[in-house]
Amino acid sequence: MKKDKILVIGACGQIGVELTLALRKMYGDANVIASDLREEHDLLKGSGPYVSLDVMNKEMLHVLVIRHNITQIYLLAAILSATGEKNPLLAWHINMASLLNVLDIAKEEGLDKIYWPSSIAVFGPNSPKADTPQHTIIEPTTIYGISKFAGERWCEYYNTRYGIDVRSLRYPGLISYKSAPGGGTTDYAVEIYHEALEEGSYKCFLSEDTYLPMMYMPDAIRATIELMEADSAKISVRSGYNLSGMSFSPKEIAGAIREHIPTFSISYEPDYRQQIADGWPQSIDDELASADWGWKPEFNLEKMTADMLKNLRLQKG
Ligand code: NAD
Numbered sequence: 605m606k607k608d609k610i611l612v613i614g615a616c617g618q619i620g621v622e623l624t625l626a627l628r629k630m631y632g633d634a635n636v637i638a639s640d641l642r643e644e645h646d647l648l649k650g651s652g653p654y655v656s657l658d659v660m661n662k663e664m665l666h667v668l669v670i671r672h673n674i675t676q677i678y679l680l681a682a683i684l685s686a687t688g689e690k691n692p693l694l695a696w697h698i699n700m701a702s703l704l705n706v707l708d709i710a711k712e713e714g715l716d717k718i719y720w721p722s723s724i725a726v727f728g729p730n731s732p733k734a735d736t737p738q739h740t741i742i743e744p745t746t747i748y749g750i751s752k753f754a755g756e757r758w759c760e761y762y763n764t765r766y767g768i769d770v771r772s773l774r775y776p777g778l779i780s781y782k783s784a785p786g787g788g789t790t791d792y793a794v795e796i797y798h799e800a801l802e803e804g805s806y807k808c809f810l811s812e813d814t815y816l817p818m819m820y821m822p823d824a825i826r827a828t829i830e831l832m833e834a835d836s837a838k839i840s841v842r843s844g845y846n847l848s849g850m851s852f853s854p855k856e857i858a859g860a861i862r863e864h865i866p867t868f869s870i871s872y873e874p875d876y877r878q879q880i881a882d883g884w885p886q887s888i889d890d891e892l893a894s895a896d897w898g899w900k901p902e903f904n905l906e907k908m909t910a911d912m913l914k915n916l917r918l919q920k921g
Pocket of ligand 1: 613614615616617618619640641642657658659660679680681682683684721722723724774775777778779784785786787788790
């Protein structure tokens, strides 16, 4: 039997650090190679092999895959929603070329499995806002959403045309305390906890009643691993599964923080990210993820808030 050997691309990002550490626990440290453009993240240092890689350099990626007998790739490198709006052509180029490089090498080398995350950003202003279904109107208006939607089509195409076992989740906004977020529209829900502890107040770049789908990182890591471990025959969606954790507004997260820090105050100064958020769903229907591979979230707003504040307090000393 071929031994699993995993390459994580974009391992130093918000998801990459925690996912790499989780995969190392499951597959053994030496069998999970972390890679990124950036310097190795402090939390990864000493935990397993690290290589410097630009995913846009297809030849270098190809050599790495062959040299290390890679069998699975987790592609996490991307330009996120808010950053993408500042340089749309660059975001399109990086998000598409990185995925096509990986899919094509998977085809040439006959890799076992590919993971590539999509996002709730595939939905647009004409999609239903509440409990947005898996299959519905998909008309993204941000370049990030357009690149994720095109990427989903490519994933499904490589699966049906070439039999590549590619799997994907439409992550909601992800909240974590270990590694910093990378320029998304839901970053406020991470910043707010830091500012609550450091300043006792927070100026939010979204308006108070902006509901968005969100998820705590431990749930997102578990969902990713459960999807990747599921029997291939159970995977009915090869584009990107809807995935739901919780849904809340800035006003509600501020209320949840006040349960722990009664003097915490919030003010609102919406910027260009408000328009991005207004085009996205407020909550997601993830019936298929639950039916196909048994997905069930563990964290709600209250449980996540208690855990975030406890861990950030420990981190900040
Ligand atoms: P991030 O920006 O925190 O991390 C991305 C990492 O990729 C960074 O460490 C960056 O240095 C690296 N990278 C960028 N260009 C690269 C290149 N050319 N070669 C190699 N590495 C490169 O992003 P994240 O939040 O960890 O997101 C990971 C994936 O999940 C992305 O596809 C993103 O679209 C998706 N996603 C994230 C969220 C979220 O809330 N964080 C929500 C939905 C989807």
